[in-house]
Amino acid sequence: MFLKRYRGETNTQLLLLLDTSASMAxxxxxxxxxxxxRFVAASLCYxxxxxxxxxxxxxxxxxxxxxVVPSTRQGQLFRLLHAIEKAEAGTRxxxxxxxxxxxxxxxxxxxxxxxxxxxxxxxVIVKTIEPLRYGGMTSFSSSCWxxxx
Numbered sequence: 001m002f003l004k005r006y007r008g009e010t011n012t013q014l015l016l017l018l019d020t021s022a023s024m025a026x027x028x029x030x031x032x033x034x035x036x037x038r039f040v041a042a043s044l045c046y047x048x049x050x051x052x053x054x055x056x057x058x059x060x061x062x063x064x065x066x067x068v069v070p071s072t073r074q075g076q077l078f079r080l081l082h083a084i085e086k087a088e089a090g091t092r093x094x095x096x097x098x099x100x101x102x103x104x105x106x107x108x109x110x111x112x113x114x115x116x117x118x119x120x121x122x123x124v125i126v127k128t129i130e131p132l133r134y135g136g137m138t139s140f141s142s143s144c145w146x147x148x149x
């Protein structure tokens with residue numbers, strides 16, 4: 001007897017969308033929302049690396065400022081951590097651009113995690129993520145989607 005696992009269960013692609021808008025620079029103490037988001041992003045990248053999963057990153061505010069292609073190549077964890085460390089608070093948030101960006105480059109099953117304060121009108125956020133349902137995306141929570149193929 002043997003157990004055959006589907007490739008999608010053993011090799012997952014993780015894409016993190018990190019919001020660096022001005023509202024993420026707010027904090028009640030020395031630690032800002034962006035600092036917390038960086039910590040979570042670095043932790044998820046490390047977990048993906050340990051599991052040998054492909055991890056990538058999109059840093060955005062009103063435009064996509066950095067994109068690290070999901071990969072399992074040597075040095076990917078350091079590329080991701082460097083991009084996370086360089087992420088600085090920018091201007092206003094435009095959720096449409098990073099979502100369109102990752103849809104153009106994500107062609108296989110994976111997990112997308114959005115790290116944001118979602119400081120935007122609720123109807124704008126819903127309109128932005130609504131097309132993902134028709135592209136095979138399923139909502140897990142307000143900040144995480146997975147692509148089915």
